[in-house]
Structures are given as structure tokens and as C-alpha cells.
Amino acid sequence: MKADQIIKFIEDLAPPGAAWSDDNVGLQVGDLNTEVKNIFLALDFNENVFREAVKKDCNFIFTHHPFLFKPIKKIEFSQDQKSQLIKDLIKHEITLYSAHTNLDFVKGGVSFKLAEKLNLKNVSILQNQKSNQIKIVVFVPEQNAQSLADAMFDAGGGIIGEYSNCSFSVSGKGSFEGSDFSNPAIGEKGKLEIVDEVRLEVIVDEWNKSKVISALIKEHPYEEPAFDVYRLENTNPNYGSGAIGELEVALNTKDFFELVKKSLGAKNFRYAKGKSKKIKSVAVCGGSGSFEMNTAIKKGADAFITADVKYHTFQDAENKIWLLDAGHYETEVHSLDLVKSKLETTLKNAKSEINIYKYKGTTNPVKFFIN
Numbered sequence: 001m002k003a004d005q006i007i008k009f010i011e012d013l014a015p016p017g018a019a020w021s022d023d024n025v026g027l028q029v030g031d032l033n034t035e036v037k038n039i040f041l042a043l044d045f046n047e048n049v050f051r052e053a054v055k056k057d058c059n060f061i062f063t064h065h066p067f068l069f070k071p072i073k074k075i076e077f078s079q080d081q082k083s084q085l086i087k088d089l090i091k092h093e094i095t096l097y098s099a100h101t102n103l104d105f106v107k108g109g110v111s112f113k114l115a116e117k118l119n120l121k122n123v124s125i126l127q128n129q130k131s132n133q134i135k136i137v138v139f140v141p142e143q144n145a146q147s148l149a150d151a152m153f154d155a156g157g158g159i160i161g162e163y164s165n166c167s168f169s170v171s172g173k174g175s176f177e178g179s180d181f182s183n184p185a186i187g188e189k190g191k192l193e194i195v196d197e198v199r200l201e202v203i204v205d206e207w208n209k210s211k212v213i214s215a216l217i218k219e220h221p222y223e224e225p226a227f228d229v230y231r232l233e234n235t236n237p238n239y240g241s242g243a244i245g246e247l248e249v250a251l252n253t254k255d256f257f258e259l260v261k262k263s264l265g266a267k268n269f270r271y272a273k274g275k276s277k278k279i280k281s282v283a284v285c286g287g288s289g290s291f292e293m294n295t296a297i298k299k300g301a302d303a304f305i306t307a308d309v310k311y312h313t314f315q316d317a318e319n320k321i322w323l324l325d326a327g328h329y330e331t332e333v334h335s336l337d338l339v340k341s342k343l344e345t346t347l348k349n350a351k352s353e354i355n356i357y358k359y360k361g362t363t364n365p366v367k368f369f370i371n
Contacts, residue, residue, distance in 0.1 A: 001352050003060055003095045004032040006039065009346045010062065010099055010339070014109060017207020018132075018239050019102035024066045029086055030095025036060045039343065041336045042359035043329065045096060047081070049359050050088055056357045059094045062339060064110075064332060066098040103335060104241070105129065110286035110335040111243040114305070117263045117334050118282065120245030126283050127295045128240035131233055132206045137199060138216055138227035139174055141186065145198040148219050155215035156208035161237035168201040174226075185221040205236070242285035242292045242306075244299055250280040253322065260305060264330045267368050272314040274322030276302040286331040290323075297321050307331050329364035 007027070019025045028045075040058035042049040045067040053061050067085075075083040089096055104110045107125055115123045136157065140148050149167050152158060158166040174197035178189040187193035204212045209229070217225060251259065256279045260266065282303050283296035289306035290313045296304040303322035307330070317323035340356050347354050 001036055001347075001350070001354060002032065003030060003034045003036055003097075006036055006060055006343070006354075007032070007097055009343060010097065013339070013342050014099045014103040014106050015205070015207050016099075016102055017205065018105050018129075019100060023101045024069050025098055025100050025102050028063075028067045028096040028098055029089045030060075030097070031093070032095070034059060034093060034095055036095075036354055038355045038357065040357050040359070041340055042363060043333050043336065044363035045085070046363055047085065048361055049363065050085060050094075052359060052361070053094065053357075054092060056355075058357060059092070061094060061096045063096070063098045064100060064103060064335060066100050067096055099339075103339075104286060105239045107238045107240070109338070110332055111241075111284050111289075113335045113338045114264075114284045114286045114331055115243045115245050115282075118259065118284070118305075119248065119263070120243075120282055120284075121248055123243050123245035125237075125240035126242030126244045126285065126299065127292055128235040128237060130235040131231070132236055132239065133232045133234055134204050134206060134209055135201055135230040135232055136204055136209075136212060136216065136227060137201050137230065138220070138225060139172075139197050139199055140220060140222075140225070141174075142171065142196050142198050144219075144221050145169060145200055148216065149200055149202070151215040151219035152202050152204075152212050155211040157202040157204040157212040159205070159238065160203060166203065169198045171196065171198055173197065178223075183223050185223065203232070203234075205239075242283060242289055242295070244281065244283040244296065244301055246281050247279065250278040252278060256303065256322075257324075260324060260326060264326055264334070266326050266330045267370075269327065269330075270309065270314070270325040272317040272321075272323040273319065274303060274317065275319050276322065279303045279322060284331070286335065287328050290325075293317060293321065293323060305331065327364075327366065329362070329366065333362075333364075 016025050038058040040053035040061045044065045045063045153165045160166045174195045177192045178184045182189045279302040281301045283301035285292050285306040288308040290309045305324045307328040309325040
């Protein structure tokens, strides 16, 4: 199985188009045509990760954080560690791939895994993304409507929340008259034709637009198919920031803090005091997610767990919500188990003998001084 096939499996889980526009997700270094021996997973890529991947005979490395985030102006092996790692990857013919904010924003992604670690129930997206969907409307002869819809579905169209193959159609009359240079699929050139047609409507995520339109044009029987593209203001039920759910039993703050520490493997964490004496509703956002604190408050969360919280954000949280900064690494590293599980299932179904390994050490650069 080649690297591009492994990447397709990952991108089915976390489409690159769902990432922030200034994020550098996707292939970092390597060759898409490389035959994959084994796969190695880590939150970040560094020298220790590289060495362990080589020991495990892995020539495909997945990381959550992109190794190449800012543009590199020069590659100088003797002076720069990142340049040396690029050299090592090329020398050992290893492909490095990253899924970052696309894995953050997908339903079931980083924040949902964080919610799962805390054993939250009835979990949903905290803040859904909006304005990243379109509606494609196409006019097609009745006898070709279902095959055209199927082609659009196969290309990634027609997904609404937990439902797939979603469309709407209504019957009508279509008219056209081909020029002397036309080659009509129905009727004759130079003659006005009236045809029983279907108006077919399908919602499409923005990043699947080109694929769905290409499938439409390929499958449509007409030489010049008529279709419209409408930009939608809808919120997207499958993509957004953070997650919110409920503890099975409301906890006092001491027990809640112990749950967080134990579940996430956190040595300690910072927090601001909220207003609730008992904590039941909990919002989470893996990594730097404090921008969603007000959303958590509006949705009635008793506590909000995220990372990289600034001083004044803690001030804003006081007596409104229990705000916990549990660490960037600690709130995201568990998502590797999600990727591992998805890939193992896919590879098993494909009867592949590729093994998947997860980095046993830590790539967390943050250390704690305990006197």
C-alpha cells in the first residue's frame, strides 16, 4: 500500500479543506508513491521520534502538529536541527504527514477524544463552523437523475450531519435548441426540444466542490449540463471548534479536578474559579482554545478545559465559569489513539499487514519545577 493511499484514509477522517487557511496541513516531506512498511504516530516530529520510527522500520510518520509550519528560507545541515531532520527523512525515504486544525475541527476529532477521556456523555460540537458549504443545483433528464445523484454522493456531496446521500428533487420541463456545431444527447441539432427533467439539489462541503462538479460533468448525459452553485450561510453540523457534554454525575470541584488530572495525565494545571458549586456540564477544546470560552459560557457549561490561556482570559472567567488550562500537549496527545484506531480498522478491512506504532516518549517541551 502506497503513502497516498494512507493519506487518503487520514483525509477521509480529517479533510484538509476543513483546516484554518493559514495552517500547513498535509504532506511535509516525502514521496506519495512510496510503498509503506509501517506507520509511526507522534504529536510532534523531532529527533527522538525519528530515531524510534527508524527502529520500528516505519517509513510513514504522522504528526498532529505540522513539522513545517513557517516558510524555511534556507536548509543548512550543520547549523539547523530542522534542516538536519529533513535530510534524515529524505535519506531514509520516510514520508512525513500532518493533520492539524482539520483534525481539531472535525466532529469526532481532537476535542471529542478529549471529551471521551473525561467520560462525557451526550457530546456535541461546541461552536459549529459556518459559511463553508455550497448547494449545487443541476437539471437532468428524469431517467438519469439517480445515477447523477449517486455520482455526486460518491464524490463527497450530500452529507448533512449523520446522514449521507441527501438530496432534493422536483420535476419540471427543460428546453434547449442546439446550434449547427452541437451534439445533443437528446433530440436533433437546430430543433427546439422540450424534455422532462429533474431539478436536483445537493449540499456540498466547500473543499469537495471541485470533485463533485467534476463528477457531475462526467456523469451528466448532456454536452453542456446546466447547473448553479449557491453559497450557504448554514452552520456545518460536522465541523467546528471544541465539544460540550455532561458528566454522568455532578462533581464537586475537588473531585472534578482529580478526574481531569487522572484522565489527562496532567501533573498540574492552572484554573480560574467559576460560579457553580457542582460541575455537570463541561466544555473542552484541545490545544489553544480559549477563544471559545464565551461560547462555553453561553451554552451553560459549568467548566471549560483548554490550554495556553492568557492572564486576562482567566480574569474574564472569574465567577462565570471554571476555566482550566490543562496543557496543550495534555489536551491533544490522546487524539493519536483516535488516528491509530481509525487506521487500524481501515488497514484491517483492506487486509494489510502494515503495523502502526505510537511514540512511547513525550514531545512535550513544557517542564515543571517542583520544589
